Amino acid sequence: MSKNENKGPKKKSKKYILISIASVFLFLFIWWLYTDVFKAVPANALPSPIKVISTFFIKFVETKPEGATMLQHIFSSLQTTLTGYAIGVAVGVPLGICMGWFDKFDMFVRPIFDLLRPIPGIAWIPVMIVFFGIGLMSKAMVIFMTALIACVVNSYSGTKQTLNVHLWVGRTFGASNLEMLFRIAIPSAMPLILTGLRVALAASWSALVAAELLASNRGLGFMIQQCRVIGRPDVIIAGMITIGGVGALLTYLLKLLEKLLLKGRKNI
Amino acid sequence: MNKDVVIKCDSVSKIFYSSDKGFDVVKNIDLTVFKNEFLVLFGPGQCGKTTLLNIIAGLDMPTSGKVYVNNKEVIGPGPERGVVYQSISLFPWLTTMGNVEFGIKAAGVGKKERRKRAQYYIDLVGLQGFENTYPIKLSGGMKQRVGIARAYCIEPVVMLMDEPFGALDAQTRYLMQKELEIIWGREKRTVVFVTNNIEEALFLADRIVVLNNCPTSIRQEYVIDMPRPREYTGEKFLYLRKEITGNMDKTL
Numbered sequence: 001m002s003k004n005e006n007k008g009p010k011k012k013s014k015k016y017i018l019i020s021i022a023s024v025f026l027f028l029f030i031w032w033l034y035t036d037v038f039k040a041v042p043a044n045a046l047p048s049p050i051k052v053i054s055t056f057f058i059k060f061v062e063t064k065p066e067g068a069t070m071l072q073h074i075f076s077s078l079q080t081t082l083t084g085y086a087i088g089v090a091v092g093v094p095l096g097i098c099m100g101w102f103d104k105f106d107m108f109v110r111p112i113f114d115l116l117r118p119i120p121g122i123a124w125i126p127v128m129i130v131f132f133g134i135g136l137m138s139k140a141m142v143i144f145m146t147a148l149i150a151c152v153v154n155s156y157s158g159t160k161q162t163l164n165v166h167l168w169v170g171r172t173f174g175a176s177n178l179e180m181l182f183r184i185a186i187p188s189a190m191p192l193i194l195t196g197l198r199v200a201l202a203a204s205w206s207a208l209v210a211a212e213l214l215a216s217n218r219g220l221g222f223m224i225q226q227c228r229v230i231g232r233p234d235v236i237i238a239g240m241i242t243i244g245g246v247g248a249l250l251t252y253l254l255k256l257l258e259k260l261l262l263k264g265r266k267n268i
Numbered sequence: 269m270n271k272d273v274v275i276k277c278d279s280v281s282k283i284f285y286s287s288d289k290g291f292d293v294v295k296n297i298d299l300t301v302f303k304n305e306f307l308v309l310f311g312p313g314q315c316g317k318t319t320l321l322n323i324i325a326g327l328d329m330p331t332s333g334k335v336y337v338n339n340k341e342v343i344g345p346g347p348e349r350g351v352v353y354q355s356i357s358l359f360p361w362l363t364t365m366g367n368v369e370f371g372i373k374a375a376g377v378g379k380k381e382r383r384k385r386a387q388y389y390i391d392l393v394g395l396q397g398f399e400n401t402y403p404i405k406l407s408g409g410m411k412q413r414v415g416i417a418r419a420y421c422i423e424p425v426v427m428l429m430d431e432p433f434g435a436l437d438a439q440t441r442y443l444m445q446k447e448l449e450i451i452w453g454r455e456k457r458t459v460v461f462v463t464n465n466i467e468e469a470l471f472l473a474d475r476i477v478v479l480n481n482c483p484t485s486i487r488q489e490y491v492i493d494m495p496r497p498r499e500y501t502g503e504k505f506l507y508l509r510k511e512i513t514g515n516m517d518k519t520l
Contacts, residue, residue, distance in 0.1 A: 165357045168327050172345040173371035173422060183374070187361040264360055264402025 047234040056238040065235070066226035068218055073239075074246060076218040077208055084140035085204045088147025092200070093193055096152040100159025100189070101181050113152065121146030121207040125214055134215040139208060146207040147200040154196025158189025191265060194258045201254060205247045220246075273339075274426060274458045275301035275324060280333035282319055292483035293319050297333070299477065299486070301426075304456045308473035310463060312516060316484025317462045321430050324460065325351050337426060347375060350419030350457075352429040357415055358403040364390060364414050365399040371422040389417040392451060409440040416448070420455060429461045433468065442500075445471050449497060466509055471498050478512060488515060 028049050034040050035048040043051070059070040068076075099106040099113075124142045132138035162185045170180045186193075212221025224239040277299040283290040293316045301307045311317055322328040324335055326345040335342040337349060350371075358367050369386040377385070390399060393413040403411055412432050419427055432448075433441045445468055452459060463469050469476050470492060478487045490512060494504055 163356065165353050166359060168322075168325075168345075168351070168353070169357055169359075169370070169418075170374070171327060172325055172347075172349065172351045173374045174345065174347050175374040179374055183370075184359070187359065190361065262361075264363070264404055 044231060045233060047237065051234050052237045052241070055234040056241065059235065059238060065230055065232055066223055068223070070223075070238075070242060073218060073220045073223050074242065077212065077220045078246070080136050080139045080212075080219065081143055081204050081208045083136065084143025084208075085147045085201060087140070088144045088200060088204070089151055089197060091144075092148040092151025093155045093196070095148075096155025096196070097159050097181075097186060097189065097193075099152070100156045101185055116145075117149055117153070119145075121149075121203065122210045125211050129215050134217070138215065139211040142211045143204045143207055147204045150200035150203055151193075151196045154192045154199065155189060158192030158196075159185050161192070162188040191258075191262055194254070194261060198251060198254045198258070201250050202247060205243075205250065209243055272303040273300055274303050274305075274337065275299070275460065276336040277320075277324070278334045278336070280320070280323060280330045280335060282316075282323060282328070283331045294323070294330070295483040295485045297484070297486060301458055301460060304458055306452060306459045306461065306472055306474045308461045308463060308469040308476045309479055310466065310469040310473075310476050310512070311479030311481060311484065311487075312464055313481040316482065317464075317479065318430055320484055321351075321428050321460065321462055324426075325349055325428050347371070347422045348425045350422055350424035350427050352412070352415045352419045352427065352432045354431050354434050358411055358418075360403050363400045363402055364395055364406070364417075367403070367414050368417045368421050371418060375422065385423075386417075386421055389420045392420065392455065393417045394447070407440070408436045409444050412436065412444060413447070416451065420451075420457075425458060427457045427459045429459065431462050431464070433465075434463070441465075441468070446497065448472065453496070466513055467500055470494075470505055470508055470512075471500065476512065478515060 031049045035043070035046055036050065047055075056070075061069060063069055063072075095109070099109055121142055124145045125138075128138040128141045132141060166184050166188060167180060170184045175183065208219070209221040212219040213225045216222040220239055220243050224236045224243075227233075227235040227239070277297050280294060280297040280299075281292070282294040284293050285291075297320060309317055309320065319328060323330050324337070324342065326335075326342045326349065337346075359370065362370065365383070365386055368390055369382045372382050372385060387399070390396060393416050395410060395413050395417065398406065398410065403414065406414065415432065433444050436444060449472060461469075461472060473492050476490045476492060478490070479485065480487045490508065492508065494502070494508075498505055
């Protein structure tokens, strides 16, 4: 989203990359000093970065201590997230657009939506466990609720922000109400719809980990929870790094989609 | 000049109501526009001119009075009236081509014919080579060319222009005035052009209708019969400029 992207050719972005890399290395270096060099904390509370990194790679082939490799956990977590997320997007985006476009529909749906909106996604965990047990379905439904809210709110605002003058143009050209919706309002809303997709995905991913901490037998949240019980902080931190990395990767993929879909718009 | 009446406003008034009282925005406008005439609505301030234009366009209904275009009462927007707006009316998600052909696409014209017609008007406004450019990459003047081509492309009888050059810098504005005169000379239409710029009005108009500010009503009419293209510094130009400016509504 940075504005400098337009101005600065490659040189500038290269400089930024160096700054960013420097911050990561500085962080690792201080961590390393703190643990391996000065031994300021016991290794069973905060392991050294070298230990964490080696554990991270070992976990890709090793199922110990909690019973599955890293890839299996990632796959399980992604499967749950993307299931719930996909349903949330499929329901939430059209719902938000319709609420933004059809006033009466908005009046009809809004009371229920306003009640549901302040409930955080993870507050649905208990009721979903009661309904669906601790399998994929209960967590997918928690994520569905989380993604739904972000998708509806952003699609709604995007549709509402359609410029009057654009609607005038449509009307002078004799476009029907549905044509105006599909050819003016939805393209107008597209930047915010995509923002909604991104916010929803990030929220889904955090909700998933919370759900897995409470109820699951596989997944990244499950892994770090189990390793807390058996005292393996290295696996916990490796797991956290993986959660962060996968989350960032998902956001990045959506950014690519955004670039593709928002040709000709500002601030991409 | 051919005296076929194209637009007729019959004591058109518009009142906007806020919670307790109404504001006269447009008051008792009687206006006749003839075929292929370039009529300029000239007036100060922000009040009423756009509303009047939107009423002719059919986007807004008058509180009282009637508007006829080609002897048919205006009850809504229609493809015989093309509108060019001030600045931000292009669809940012469409290329030049996409914007220009938007109207005839809504009218259901087939792709091949659509492209051909859109290309003709893109060429007319001098934008060949920019067919696949998105509006963000176009300058202000180019954007307004796209806006003009888009309005022309549905081949309307009447072109309504709402301060189309209002957001442009002075140099580009002069250039666009000349361009518009050339375009209009090649593709004659009945034009109603709103502006608050006296030079622009004198350069383009066959007839200038000077409006009062708030509520908008007609103050005086001037028939401008100077030959085209006009010189901004011609003797008669400067004389009329002084005369009309002196007769403007100074209350703002």
